[in-house]
Amino acid sequence: MQIEKPVKTVEDTYTSSENIADILNQVATKEVTADKELGRFMLKSIISGFLLAIMAVFMLAVKTQFAGSNPGLINILGAIAFSIALIMIVLTKAELLTSNFMFFTVGLYYKTISLGKVIKIFLLCFLGNIIGGFILFGMMTGTKIMTPEMIAALTKTVTAKTIESTWLGIMIKGIFANFFINIGIFIALQCKEALAKAFFIGLGVVIFVFMAYEHVVYNAGLFAGMMFYNYDALSWIDVLKNIVFAFIGNYIGGGIFVGLVYAYLNGRRNDIVRS
Template sequence: MVDNTKTIDDTYTSKATVESINSQVQMKAVMFNQTPGRYALKAIMSGFLLAIVTVFMLAIKTQFTGTNEGLVNLMGAISFSLALVLIVLTNSELLTSNFMYLTVGWYYKVITMNKVLAICLYCFLFNIIGGFILFALMKFTPIMSPEMLSSLTKMVDGKTIDSTWYAILVKAIFCNFFINIGIYVSIQFKDGLSKAFFIACGVVVFVFMGYEHVVFNAGLYAGMVFYDIDAVAWLHVLKNIVFAFIGNFIGGGIFVGLVYAYLNGKRDSLSN
């Protein structure tokens, strides 16, 4: 019988990834504390990118009307994955990825829970503002065709009026689980192409399956404010925002961030 010389530390198979995440969390905290304006600008850029690629996805879906519906949905999902690739590779600040990062940081006592909540809410606010800026610029252009507006309204109704709180919650969990699994894997690679591939994989799944992403949804509602505000059922919008927010935190923060933080080290390991 061969002696087993392995230790618990040897089971921390992606410890380097967790260390990289903790380093990022420390930088996020420094930026939030010392240069909140720069942090806000990075969050605005994330919301702007999500919204402008949403418009791109709507254009694809409407211009390919009549084609096989499943194929069109797949094309839309692939096109939308560009948004998260650009956000991650430009180091912009997105609420849903921060759920994973900040939960890992909290587990290792890099950041307090109060600071986690403050950064998340601040980030979300400016993600929304990014979407508003995009649609404000677009309002007086012919970019949004009548077909695209109809598709936008149908999508919003499906996420608000036609969805129960439980369906929103579960779909939000699945959404951010896939997104953050992709980001977690991408951190293990140095080259941009590999990172982009794994980030895109998670996004394609969530968009194709119609899962709930709270910042993406907020961008849709921003579009409705400029194009058809009377068609929005705001109590149902609030329902979607609240349960998508909670579900995204569970999916990204707990099912990915907390799980892999636990699997790669003891909570007090950084303070020893």
């Protein structure tokens, strides 16, 4: 019996082309929203920052209330608690800067959006994310949710991320953080069931939080919290250092290592037909 050699084309190697098509569709939707409905785009960005900040508070509560237990157990519980934030953000289609790094880099690769417009959307999205964090912590000051133990844990975390960290360490950990976040989102795009999507989205977040990698929006939320609860402990030059290099690292990790790599693996730059 003779077996015929399988005949394949280059297009058969594009194993995640449906993901790329989905991403480009979302890029187009985000672009229209930012252009035509700026208020709604900003509100969706604020929601993302609010969700990250409220889950950061939840994580602080988990860690402080389990104090005295095995440190590894405390860290994994905190990471699982925080992962809920990104699951909510992605499934509600809110706008988060770090996931947009992947989406819009794919759009740039296929030339469906201009660089100038991408930069504008990034800045607007980041501004909205920061505002969301400020709103959350501003509201928290009207409650007793933030205990002295939680404030101490927040201060310790922020000090480690700013004063005790070098710019190179922040950038490399920023690469790792957004690589895991966006690879989780990219895998989740292939899933049809919401539970499966939530699992893969959450998995990437659990890894980055457990390993204490750097996420620029999460960090900005923590800095907002410090402004309300322990302003004097902030070193502003170190805060700026963290934001700048976490931003750069997050873009490399999510935009280049995931967005650009998988865009390249799933088509040529001129494959998109523009009318």
